[in-house]
Amino acid sequence: MKVKSFYYGIFYTVLASIFWGIPQPLFFNEIKFIPVIEVAFHRGFWSFIFLLILITLSGKIKDFYTIFISNKKILFLSITAFLITINWTAFILAVSVNRLQDASMGYYITPLISIMLGYFFLNEKINKFKLISILMMFGSLTFLFISLNTLPFLAILIGITWSVYGLLRKQINVSSEVGLLYESGLISFITVPYLIYLNIKGTGFFIDQTSYISIFLILSGAITIFPLFFFNLGLKFIPLGLAGIIFFLAPSLHFITSIFIFNETLSIPKLISFIIIWAAVIIFIVDIFREEKINGSSTQLLN
Numbered sequence: 426m427k428v429k430s431f432y433y434g435i436f437y438t439v440l441a442s443i444f445w446g447i448p449q450p451l452f453f454n455e456i457k458f459i460p461v462i463e464v465a466f467h468r469g470f471w472s473f474i475f476l477l478i479l480i481t482l483s484g485k486i487k488d489f490y491t492i493f494i495s496n497k498k499i500l501f502l503s504i505t506a507f508l509i510t511i512n513w514t515a516f517i518l519a520v521s522v523n524r525l526q527d528a529s530m531g532y533y534i535t536p537l538i539s540i541m542l543g544y545f546f547l548n549e550k551i552n553k554f555k556l557i558s559i560l561m562m563f564g565s566l567t568f569l570f571i572s573l574n575t576l577p578f579l580a581i582l583i584g585i586t587w588s589v590y591g592l593l594r595k596q597i598n599v600s601s602e603v604g605l606l607y608e609s610g611l612i613s614f615i616t617v618p619y620l621i622y623l624n625i626k627g628t629g630f631f632i633d634q635t636s637y638i639s640i641f642l643i644l645s646g647a648i649t650i651f652p653l654f655f656f657n658l659g660l661k662f663i664p665l666g667l668a669g670i671i672f673f674l675a676p677s678l679h680f681i682t683s684i685f686i687f688n689e690t691l692s693i694p695k696l697i698s699f700i701i702i703w704a705a706v707i708i709f710i711v712d713i714f715r716e717e718k719i720n721g722s723s724t725q726l727l728n
Contacts, residue, residue: 434662438671441656444648446678450520450528452648454687456641457521459630463623464645465514466616467631471646473609479650480606488603498597505593506608512586513649519579523689526699529679531583533702536669536709537562538588546592554712561705565698572694601657602650666713673706 456464480486492498519528537559543549551559570576594604623629630638660668680699683689 430662434659435667435671437655437659438663438668439659439674441652441654441659442672442674443678444652444655445672445675447682449648449652450525450679450682451686452641452645453517453520456638456645459638459642461514461518461521463620463630464517464642465510466612466620467642468513468517468645468649469510469609469612470617470620471643472649473606473613473646475646475650476602476606476609479654480602485600485603488600489606492599492603492607495597498599501593501597502599502604502607503611505590505604506611508586508590508593509605509608510612512583512590515579515582515586519583523687524579525679525683525687526689526691526695527577527579528583529676529683530577530580530699530702532587532676532679533673533706534562534566534580534584535587535591537705538584539591542588542592547595552712554708554715558705558709558712561701561708565701565705568701569694569698572697573692601653605653666716670710670713673710 453464480489492502515531516528519525519531537555540549540551540555541559544551566576566581594601597604599607620629620631624632631642632639656668656672659671684691
């Protein structure tokens with residue numbers, strides 16, 4: 426039974442990662458003519474609606490109420506609400522301006538940034554393999570800056586916001602979906618008046634345009650919640666480290682989509698930079714497997 430559950434976990438996390446990697450950018454590419462901020466605000470609002478329905482039906486609404494008895498949870502989730510909004514906006518912008526490769530790079534470097542944050546803020550140790558990975562990441566970004574005289578700001582913004590988001594969410598005991606309900610609810614409280622204003626003014630796309638656009642904006646919430654649901658479901662059956670490795674499918678598929686579907690140009694400097702980052706990620710993955718093997722051996726000895 427455990428083996429069967431393990432394969433279920435792999436299936437769910439692979440499904441989520443594939444969905445993040447191809448359908449999600451294709452979806453936002455279909456509505457890239459809509460201002461990025463408006464799409465991001467709709468994404469937050471409809472994510473809140475879908476999550477509220479899902480959490481209510483699953484009987485977890487009481488977990489949501491417990492957030493409000495902890496000032497620490499309120500503070501941290503309020504900060505992560507803005508971080509996730511910036512991250513979502515940056516991703517939508519990357520798709521809109523044909524820079525999906527930058528989004529791919531951003532999610533590749535996320536775990537390496539997370540390692541540094543863990544070292545500085547959580548006193549986590551960095552072994553030589555992780556240090557090499559981090560130095561290679563910095564080397565890649567430095568090479569891009571020297572070669573193109575510019576930094577991939579979208580990649581850095583996506584990587585930093587997602588990493589800090591993960592760091593803060595680790596500090597509080599709140600499930601992913603319940604925390605996201607608070608985050609999307611807070612952002613909706615701030616942004617819905619702006620969306621209403623746009624439609625009153627006649628410049629919004631939700632009501633004054635075709636029903637096709639309205640449906641897409643509503644589904645921006647569903648396309649956000651769907652992979653999150655299955656990824657969290659997969660985490661119940663497989664180790665977090667393995668799930669993190671499977672997640673690398675998402676930026677890999679972003680990269681493939683950018684080349685073969687969106688026809689983005691891959692410059693030589695950017696290709697070299699990606700190769701360096703891929704090598705850093707491989708070292709990172711090998712190190713995770715090495716640590717899992719050591720921990721597994723130690724557990725057997727103790728037993």
